[in-house]
Amino acid sequence: MNLLFKISCGLFVLCAKAGKEESGCIINTFLQQTAVPETFSITVNKRNFSHDLVEQSGECVVAILSTETDFETIKRFGMQSGRSVDKFDGIDFKTTSIGIKVPYIKGIMGYFALKVLKTVDMGTHTMFVLSTVENKAFVESGDALTYDYYQNFIKPKPEIKTIERTEKWVCKICGYIHEGPLPPDFICPLCKHPASDFEKVQ
Structure with a gap:
C-alpha cells in the first residue's frame, strides 16, 4: 500500500498569466490556511511553466474540479507543457477580474482568483501563500474531485x-x-x- 495515495486531497487546475504568456497545470496542493483573513496556499513544481508565470506575475486562478471531470481535461492541463502548446485552444473559458483565463467546461465547479502574499522555497517546489481577490461558482451542486477518486475512476488503467x-x-x-x-x-x-x-x- 502506498500511503501517499491515502492522504485526502483534491485536484485543481492552476491557471496563470505573465505578459502575453499564459498556461495552466493540474495541482493537488490547494489548501485554505486561514478564514479571517481568507488565505490559501499552493505548492507548485518548479519545472512547470505555470510555476514561472505565477512567480513573475504574483497572481493566479485555481479552478475546482468535480467528479464529472473527464480524463481529457487532466491530459490537457496535466500531461503537456504550456511552453509548447496553448492549453486553452479549442475550449470555452472565462476571463477573471485579474485578466487570467479559467476553463469553462464540464467538470469545472468554479474558481478562486488569488494574489501572492509570500513564497516559500521548498527545493523542487515553491509554496505560494495567497489572498482571495474573488471567487465564483459555475454550478450549484456537485462533488469535488479528490485524488483518490481520480486514481480509481478517471485515470485509465x-x-x-x-x-x-x-x-x-x-x-x-x-x-x-x-x-x-x-x-x-x-x-x-x-x-x-x-x-x-x-x-x-x-
Missing part, C-alpha cells in the same frame, strides 16, 4: 501486453509506460514525477 518481453515500467501517477531499463534519474515526461514513482510491469 494501463494496457499490459504480456506477449512482449521488453522490460516495462509504469508511472503510478499518470499511467505512462517506459520501455527498457529505468535510469535512477528518470523523470516521467508526462507528469514530471521521478523514477521512484514507477513500478515494473510483471
